[in-house]
Amino acid sequence: MSELIAIAERILESAKGAEEVELYVASGVDTEVQAYQGEVEELTTASSTGIGIRILRDGPSGAQIGTAWAGSLDDQAVENAIKEARENARFATEDEFTAFARPDGVAAATLALTDDTVASTPLDEKIAMAIELERLVRSGDSRVRQVDSANYSDYVAEAAIVSTTGIRASYARTGAYVSVEAIANDGNDDQTGWGLSAGRAPRDLDIAKAAADAIRRSTRMLGAVKPASFKCTAVFDARTAATLFAIIGGALSGEAVVRGRSFFANRIGEVVAAPSFTLFDDPTDARHFSASSYDGEGLACRRNVMIDRGELKGFVYDTVSARRAGTASTGSAVRGGIAGSPSAGCRALQLSPGEIDQAEIFRRVGNGVFVESLIGVHSGVNPVSGDFSVGVTGLMIRDGELAEPIREITVASTLQRMLLDVIHVGNDIEWLPGSAAGQTVAIENIAVSGS
Amino acid sequence: MGRGGEFAEVFVEDRTTSSAVLDQRRVEELSSGRDRGAGIRVVVGETTGFAHTADLSESGLLGAARAAAAVARGGGGGVREVALGELNTYPSRATVQPGDVEKTRKIELMRHADDVARSEGPSITQVSVALGDSTRRFVVANSEGVYAADHQVRTRFNVTCIASGDSGMQTGYRPIAGTRGFELLTPDAVGEAAQGAARQAITKLDARPAPSGDLPVVLAGGSGGILFHEACGHGLEADAILKQASVYAGKVGQQVASPLVTLVDDGTVDGEWGYLAVDDEGRPGARNVLIENGILTDYMWDYLRSRKEGRASSGNGRRQSYQHLPMVRMTNTYLMGGDSDADEIIAQTSYGVYVAQLGGGQVNTATGDFVFGMTAAFMIENGQITAPLRDCNLIGNGPEVLQRVDAIAGDFSMTPGTCGKNGQSVPVGCGQATMRLTGITIGGAAA
Numbered sequence: 001m002s003e004l005i006a007i008a009e010r011i012l013e014s015a016k017g018a019e020e021v022e023l024y025v026a027s028g029v030d031t032e033v034q035a036y037q038g039e040v041e042e043l044t045t046a047s048s049t050g051i052g053i054r055i056l057r058d059g060p061s062g063a064q065i066g067t068a069w070a071g072s073l074d075d076q077a078v079e080n081a082i083k084e085a086r087e088n089a090r091f092a093t094e095d096e097f098t099a100f101a102r103p104d105g106v107a108a109a110t111l112a113l114t115d116d117t118v119a120s121t122p123l124d125e126k127i128a129m130a131i132e133l134e135r136l137v138r139s140g141d142s143r144v145r146q147v148d149s150a151n152y153s154d155y156v157a158e159a160a161i162v163s164t165t166g167i168r169a170s171y172a173r174t175g176a177y178v179s180v181e182a183i184a185n186d187g188n189d190d191q192t193g194w195g196l197s198a199g200r201a202p203r204d205l206d207i208a209k210a211a212a213d214a215i216r217r218s219t220r221m222l223g224a225v226k227p228a229s230f231k232c233t234a235v236f237d238a239r240t241a242a243t244l245f246a247i248i249g250g251a252l253s254g255e256a257v258v259r260g261r262s263f264f265a266n267r268i269g270e271v272v273a274a275p276s277f278t279l280f281d282d283p284t285d286a287r288h289f290s291a292s293s294y295d296g297e298g299l300a301c302r303r304n305v306m307i308d309r310g311e312l313k314g315f316v317y318d319t320v321s322a323r324r325a326g327t328a329s330t331g332s333a334v335r336g337g338i339a340g341s342p343s344a345g346c347r348a349l350q351l352s353p354g355e356i357d358q359a360e361i362f363r364r365v366g367n368g369v370f371v372e373s374l375i376g377v378h379s380g381v382n383p384v385s386g387d388f389s390v391g392v393t394g395l396m397i398r399d400g401e402l403a404e405p406i407r408e409i410t411v412a413s414t415l416q417r418m419l420l421d422v423i424h425v426g427n428d429i430e431w432l433p434g435s436a437a438g439q440t441v442a443i444e445n446i447a448v449s450g451s
Numbered sequence: 452m453g454r455g456g457e458f459a460e461v462f463v464e465d466r467t468t469s470s471a472v473l474d475q476r477r478v479e480e481l482s483s484g485r486d487r488g489a490g491i492r493v494v495v496g497e498t499t500g501f502a503h504t505a506d507l508s509e510s511g512l513l514g515a516a517r518a519a520a521a522v523a524r525g526g527g528g529g530v531r532e533v534a535l536g537e538l539n540t541y542p543s544r545a546t547v548q549p550g551d552v553e554k555t556r557k558i559e560l561m562r563h564a565d566d567v568a569r570s571e572g573p574s575i576t577q578v579s580v581a582l583g584d585s586t587r588r589f590v591v592a593n594s595e596g597v598y599a600a601d602h603q604v605r606t607r608f609n610v611t612c613i614a615s616g617d618s619g620m621q622t623g624y625r626p627i628a629g630t631r632g633f634e635l636l637t638p639d640a641v642g643e644a645a646q647g648a649a650r651q652a653i654t655k656l657d658a659r660p661a662p663s664g665d666l667p668v669v670l671a672g673g674s675g676g677i678l679f680h681e682a683c684g685h686g687l688e689a690d691a692i693l694k695q696a697s698v699y700a701g702k703v704g705q706q707v708a709s710p711l712v713t714l715v716d717d718g719t720v721d722g723e724w725g726y727l728a729v730d731d732e733g734r735p736g737a738r739n740v741l742i743e744n745g746i747l748t749d750y751m752w753d754y755l756r757s758r759k760e761g762r763a764s765s766g767n768g769r770r771q772s773y774q775h776l777p778m779v780r781m782t783n784t785y786l787m788g789g790d791s792d793a794d795e796i797i798a799q800t801s802y803g804v805y806v807a808q809l810g811g812g813q814v815n816t817a818t819g820d821f822v823f824g825m826t827a828a829f830m831i832e833n834g835q836i837t838a839p840l841r842d843c844n845l846i847g848n849g850p851e852v853l854q855r856v857d858a859i860a861g862d863f864s865m866t867p868g869t870c871g872k873n874g875q876s877v878p879v880g881c882g883q884a885t886m887r888l889t890g891i892t893i894g895g896a897a898a
Contacts, residue, residue: 045502046502067480071487092478261620379811389842391813409892409894450892
């Protein structure tokens with residue numbers, strides 16, 4: 001890790017000129033195994049490094065930023081990228097709010113996000129996990145007719161951010177995942193179900209649970225029917241609820257707000273959600289797989305509460321969106337790799353847990369729909385208008401218990417309304433890959449479209 | 452190959468990209484990037500080993516080759532010489548190369564789009580314009596003598612508008628994208644996209660919640676092609692077929708769609724977003740008829756899947772970059788035009804939904820259930836297009852929905868999109884003329 005920061009500082013020294021310079025240097029080692037019919041179908045091993053460069057020029061009416069990146073730390077590639085970034089800066093509009101982050105005195109949390117056993121575990125053991133996962137799913141239930149992919153993957157990722165404005169941050173993270181999709185058949189139709197397990201290292205993975213989830217989710221969908229349209233309460237399981245939280249997190253980005261793209265704009269202090277709904281972003285909670293000591297601009301990550309017992313409290317900001325909004329960065333810059341510039345976003349969303357478990361939520365809801373998988377989130381949710389319509393598979397809830405499986409339906413409402421219509425938040429929590437942890441939530445007034 | 456591989460392939464790629472964003476009238480970000488590297492795959496039996504590296508030195512390439520060949524442990528060893536054929540070189544078809552365009556010209560075009568969009572009315576509160584281009588050169592060589600070099604230039608331009616009113620905010624979006632150079636972006640084309648995006652957002656301010664339940668749907672030409680991309684395109688990719696993970700497996704020769712449906716995947720449509728002279732395995736792009744008059748004629752194939760079946764690849768082996776393994780992907784997928792008249796199709800629909808633009812979709816190939824989102828839609832009442840509708844998904848089952856096509860017009864057009872599969876994104880085209888489904892489930896929020 002210190003090696004990466006040393007590289008970054010050396011490049012920074014060489015790039016210095018009249019302008020400010022910010023460098024983001026990242027490296028990663030990835031392994032992926034896909035098992036099929038008891039053998040390795042695909043095995044990918046790779047290491048990569050790259051650099052993202054931003055150059056800031058000050059002008060009479062504000063600053064300009066130019067960006068360039070290179071998928072290698074080769075001297076020539078880096079030199080060319082610096083030249084490109086410098087040239088690109090000349091074409092940006094001078095803007096008084098444009099700036100790089102400067103150290104803000106907030107100390108970075110010390111988090112244990114790496115596990116050396118990712119690198120030290122022999123490849124054969126990783127391969128064996130993928131093969132065992134597939135075997136468990138195929139042999140676990142006679143109705144499983146196919147396992148189309150059983151995957152193991154892991155990574156070791158490191159990054160360093162340095163700038164002429166005093167930023168000097170580096171961080172590392174490891175992760176390991178298994179995932180599997182089962183196709184079950186009862187003689188009539190096929191149904192699918194996913195299982196997954198995630199951790200910091202292979203030893204954290206629960207292969208048996210991932211297999212059991214895929215089997216349970218696929219087999220209990222057998223015989224699913226398409227119901228007629230109706231309105232009801234929908235109970236989202238932890239995984240689908242996490243997707244919902246991530247969408248809401250997008251609208252809570254200060255960048256969406258200052259760009260006029262968030263339905264939360266100008267509503268601070270208003271009631272935007274049910275009283276049971278407290279949503280916060282806390283990358284310093286190491287249980288989140290996406291936890292981080294530093295944000296994408298090298299400021300310390302911190303806990304930010306956006307919605308407190310239904311009241312809109314604030315947004316998450318990076319440096320530029322914060323300046324535009326007249327406030328300070330909340331340490332919430334995220335960036336999509338070397339080619340991405342920082343923007344404001346959530347990375348570790350979580351709800352304050354409720355007091356009842358999923359079974360009790362079913363009992364209290366009585367009749368409704370249990371949503372177990374979503375399809376078409378990117379095509380059916382408009383985060384600007386708030387329109388929400390997604391394809392769903394799941395089960396009916398009847399008399400407080402799970403009943404028959406249902407498929408080929410959509411559930412629809414608006415995000416604004418769904419937040420106010422939350423009637424139960426579960427006390428369960430599932431740590432998931434992605435920017436949000438999952439918890440069971442029940443939301444009323446949902447339109448279910450069927451035949 | 453020295454380690455016992457049955458098939459080996461080297462793919463060397465050099466990609467430069469540039470992008471620019473104009474947001475709130477500010478040129479916010481010009482970015483340039485370059486990525487070079489090699490992906491090496493070795494196939495032994497049913498196993499594929501793959502490694503990639505950005506280190507194109509001899510030692511870097513040999514290291515990657517050894518990593519990829521690690522799956523060949525226990526293989527026979529020894530050296531096999533491969534006689535490469537003559538290098539097949541495919542030149543870029545762009546007239547104006549991205550590198551030859553002054554950045555000020557790009558910015559002028561983006562400002563023009565912004566001006567046009569804002570001139571549509573004061574309710575346009577936000578305009579964002581993005582321009583991007585990429586130049587991708589690659590050389591691919593394999594142990595069966597394939598040796599090809601391609602030079603692909605792609606250009607895209609997107610306009611996103613937000614209109615604000617008493618009902619909240621609404622969005623409008625128009626893309627322009629092609630396997631072309633800067634000549635794609637004329638001031639007229641850019642202005643038309645900006646106007647379209649702005650008008651779409653303004654119209655939707657009056658939109659009411661879409662209905663829920665089964666209704667007849669008329670899909671406008673162009674982006675409606677996403678229906679076929681999702682309803683059957685992915686299900687006709689040979690990787691899903693060979694794993695029996697598609698509802699279309701084993702159905703070649705069978706009637707899988709209305710007799711009106713003839714569906715083609717065609718990498719050779721010059722200039723379209725999914726155009727390719729040669730695929731990422733060195734196979735020339737081709738026009739492949741998938742469904743003819745409702746009868747399933749063939750699937751789409753890449754090298755690995757076709758080898759298993761002892762047949763030729765159909766030119767559908769694609770990968771996002773040298774860091775990715777190729778797999779079966781669509782190129783430009785379109786429904787052939789029909790004999791009906793677009794206006795008559797609408798006039799003959801007494802009650803239903805007219806979808807003017809689709810925004811993407813997703814499918815579960817094993818069950819056939821799929822969704823696609825409508826981003827511009829209206830009610831049809833008594834044969835007339837009436838009230839605008841808010842965004843929602845439509846949901847159906849591929850094999851059922853394909854049977855419900857009861858009219859296709861002749862006003863064919865294509866639209867660009869980005870297709871995601873197993874974590875890889877590739878540019879694709881979708882095409883279709885105005886057509887009608889007798890029924891599909893509209894996932895709106897109205898009772």
